[in-house]
Amino acid sequence: MWAAAKPLLVAAYVAYLNGYKTVLMAPTEILATQHYATFTKLFNHSGVKGLKLVLKDASAKDYDNSFDIAIGTHALLYTKQQLTKLGLVVIDEQHRFGVEQRTFLLESTDKIGIPNMLAMTATPIPRTLALTLYGDLDISTIDPHTSKGRNVVTKVVTADQRAKVYDWLKSHNQQTFIVCPFIQESENADFENVKAAESEFIKLKKIVPADKVALIHGRMPAKEKNRALDLFRTGKITYLVSTPVVEVGIDVPDAAVIVIESAERYGLASLHQLRGRVGRRGDKGFCFLMYSGKFKASFDRLKHMERIANGLELAELDLKLRGQGDIYGTMQSGIKTFKIANVYDIALLQRAKEDAELLANDLNRYPALVNKLMEKGKYIGNN
Numbered sequence: 508m509w510a511a512a513k514p515l516l517v518a519a520y521v522a523y524l525n526g527y528k529t530v531l532m533a534p535t536e537i538l539a540t541q542h543y544a545t546f547t548k549l550f551n552h553s554g555v556k557g558l559k560l561v562l563k564d565a566s567a568k569d570y571d572n573s574f575d576i577a578i579g580t581h582a583l584l585y586t587k588q589q590l591t592k593l594g595l596v597v598i599d600e601q602h603r604f605g606v607e608q609r610t611f612l613l614e615s616t617d618k619i620g621i622p623n624m625l626a627m628t629a630t631p632i633p634r635t636l637a638l639t640l641y642g643d644l645d646i647s648t649i650d651p652h653t654s655k656g657r658n659v660v661t662k663v664v665t666a667d668q669r670a671k672v673y674d675w676l677k678s679h680n681q682q683t684f685i686v687c688p689f690i691q692e693s694e695n696a697d698f699e700n701v702k703a704a705e706s707e708f709i710k711l712k713k714i715v716p717a718d719k720v721a722l723i724h725g726r727m728p729a730k731e732k733n734r735a736l737d738l739f740r741t742g743k744i745t746y747l748v749s750t751p752v753v754e755v756g757i758d759v760p761d762a763a764v765i766v767i768e769s770a771e772r773y774g775l776a777s778l779h780q781l782r783g784r785v786g787r788r789g790d791k792g793f794c795f796l797m798y799s800g801k802f803k804a805s806f807d808r809l810k811h812m813e814r815i816a817n818g819l820e821l822a823e824l825d826l827k828l829r830g831q832g833d834i835y836g837t838m839q840s841g842i843k844t845f846k847i848a849n850v851y852d853i854a855l856l857q858r859a860k861e862d863a864e865l866l867a868n869d870l871n872r873y874p875a876l877v878n879k880l881m882e883k884g885k886y887i888g889n890n
Contacts, residue, residue, distance in 0.1 A: 514647075515597050516549060518625055523555055523575050527594025527622075530612055531578045534603035536562050536729065537736075538756030542599070543578045550576075584608055590615050593622045600755045601626040602776045629783065629818040630776035630825070648819065659782055659792035659816070663770070663809045672766065672795050676746075677715055681763040682739070684784055685711065685748045688772045690724045700799040702768035708748040719745040725752045754780045760788045770796035771805040775825045778809075779818050 519529040533539040543560045550558065561579030572591050577583065593616035598604060616622055664672050676683055689703040708722040721735040721744045732752075739747045740759050747753070754777060765785045770778060778796065786792025796809050808828060815821050870877050 515599075515625055515627065516546070518595055518623075519546070519576055519597070520550070520553065520555070522594040522623075525594065527592050528572075528574060528590060529576045529595040529597065530583060530590070530593060531576065531597040531599065532583050532604070532612060533578070533580060533599040533756070535752065535756050536580055537732075537752075538599065539578055539580050541756055546576060546578065581608070584611050586615060592616075596622050596624045598624065598626045600780075601628040602630065602774075603755070628776070630779045630822045658789075659786045659794055661782065661794040661796065661813045661816075663796045663798055663806070663813060665798050669797065672797070673714055676764065676766070679764070680745060682742070682759060682761045683746050683764040683766065684753060684762060684781075685746060685766045685768065686751060686753065686781055687748070687768045688751070690726060690750055700769070701772060702797075702799070704748050704750050707768065711746060711748060715746060720748065721746070722748050723752060724750040751777065751781065753784060757784055758787065759784065762787065762792075763790060764793045764795070766795045766797060768797045769799045770809055771798055771800035771802075775808070775812070775821045775828075776818075778812055779821050782812070 515531065519531070522529050531539075531542060533542060539560065539562060543558065546555075546558055555575050557573060557575035559574040559577045559579075561577060561582045563582055572588075596612045598612075613621055613624060685707060687702040687704040687707050689698070689701055690705060692703040692706050693699075693701060704722060704724050708720065712720050721738055723732050723735045727735075735744075735747065736757070736759075738744045739762075742761060751773070762785045765781060767773065767778065767781055773781070782794045785794065794812075796812060798806055798809060800806065811821070811824055815824065866873065866876075
């Protein structure tokens with residue numbers, strides 16, 4: 508957490524020293540609160556006074572221009588006024604937000620110009636990786652990575668091996684996350700095999716000691732969620748059944764095992780993030796990807812997780828598997844083909860980028876291109 512926080516702390520402080528505001532948006536209240544605590548601690552004696560935490564939609568009415576640094580969740584998107592002198596927008600866990608949400612923050616400032624943007628993620632979504640190839644975004648990596656030396660064994664588990672995994676969990680008795688896509692079971696026949704946290708919680712209490720199991724999901728009151736996390740973090744319970752709410756902002760150093768139910772329903776980015784919840788002390792960790800799908804392609808996609816531990820490498824694979832999306836729209840993945848060019852030809856992309864930079868210096872000669880770029884309703888901010 509600290510290694511990833513340093514770049515944005517420095518960037519926010521530089522913006523402050525130059526008279527500009529910073530907005531930091533995180534996908535969960537837990538993560539936003541952690542960021543707020545870090546900023547408050549480090550900026551306590553720095554002169555930065557206007558730190559503001561925005562968590563609930565209702566508090567957005569108080570989200571005005573009387574801040575130096577505003578940190579919050581999606582509630583930051585509910586401001587109805589333009590922000591003055593916004594110099595930096597930070598999107599943490601960028602893959603958890605939509606294109607229009609990210610663009611809204613970039614365009615919520617006054618007429619000083621578009622602010623700088625820092626998008627942070629362990630696994631860039633295909634659209635973001637494509638934008639780095641086209642030159643609209645620069646990419647930086649944190650090295651050494653905070654997970655360097657972490658050893659997490661990943662296995663894809665089919666339905667016929669499911670019972671063996673739970674027998675293994677019972678015999679090893681290690682701190683374990685069990686993550687389900689849904690809170691409650693769906694009545695839709697298409698989702699009959701998709702696991703739900705509430706039902707798996709009940710089943711697990713029949714397999715292991717009931718007082719060693721807790722449940723957490725997004726609909727629970729914050730007080731109940733925090734209590735369950737504290738019990739898990741302090742070792743008073745061994746098994747935490749949850750939805751993907753634990754994907755980001757959860758640090759339990761002793762957690763050694765994560766079971767991801769219906770893993771085919773997650774993208775590689777989310778799976779990598781969830782896997783990062785275990786083995787955080789450097790001890791050996793285990794990630795079981797429980798497969799409940801019907802298609803070979805989705806099974807093969809999960810098998811890549813067994814051999815690839817690097818988030819950027821997974822992102823590159825995701826780009827090839829899912830496509831780059833629509834650079835001029837809101838689609839964040841999907842195949843957009845050219846008549847002749849191959850989008851994965853990096854050398855050709857580099858040459859095209861260099862030629863485009865030459866054209867950009869003299870766009871007045873190409874009015875049709877300018878009109879296309881600025882066409883209202885089709886061009887979405889580069890993020």
